Amino acid sequence: MQRFAGCLIASVLLAASIAGFAQKIAVNPLAPIRAVPSVVATDIPRYDHVVIVIMENTSDSTIIGNTAQAPYINTLAMMGAVFSDSHAITHPSEPNYLALFSGSTQGLSDDSCPHTFTGLNLGSQLIAAGFTFQGFSESMPSNGYTICTSGTYARKHNPWVNFSSGTNSVPSTSNLTFAAFPSGATPDFSTLPTLSFVVPNLCNDMHDCSIATGDAWLHTHIDPYLQWARSHNSLLILTWDEDDSTTSANQIPTMFVGAHVRNATFSEHIDHYSVLRTLEDMFGLSAIGGAVNATPITDTWNIFADGFE
Incomplete structure (x- = not known):
């Protein structure tokens, strides 16, 4: 009888203890529910939107720290992940755009045009996997345009146009003018595809005009997206095609800014293939070409940043 009474008392105390603990951890029904970003096996966040902006012919040492000519870009560098050992693949421009894409x-090994390629590419991979892709080219005369040059527009900087036939083709509806990029007083960036390439014209990409001109263009046209991206599970990748010399170093600025990005400088060696591999892993795509042997970038992410817990 004493043993039964002791067990009964212990059971009551245990139940009371559990009830008290449950009360402590109970979810407040009035508390806001925070979304959790999708994460693939390598802990690379799966973003709702990624915008990749490619600038032209400028070395890392010319941009990073040059607050006089590139104040906005250096502000971005203070907000995200900067890669201090980032490199292009080759010279001149066009092969680098193709490598990244x-x-x-x-x-x-030149900037010749036109070309038609049929191999796998990031655009066709995304579309085949149920995602969306679009390229936005400034000063391109019209959507779906395929002519090599027009004013300050150059198709050599627009790699998706070269993949226009076969099973890996990118539809012409993905080839848009920059006028189609969300803008205005209340731009709706949620209408962007999963992944976008943005290519400024030959002046605003720093090819023909100054660093300051390109920096101001980024501030005006890309900063609104960046500010939105930081709280909307989205990412900005800013990179350059090649540096401004013919040396083998070919070191370029590259930075990731947006949601879930650690604010730091990262010293690992990366190149266009590394960025492509990271994007393919991000969306569960097979690595292609030079990305197969590239190491994805996995140390820059903080999936609990920006209020995601």
């Missing part, structure tokens, strides 16, 4: 220079 398709994992291959496609055998090019």
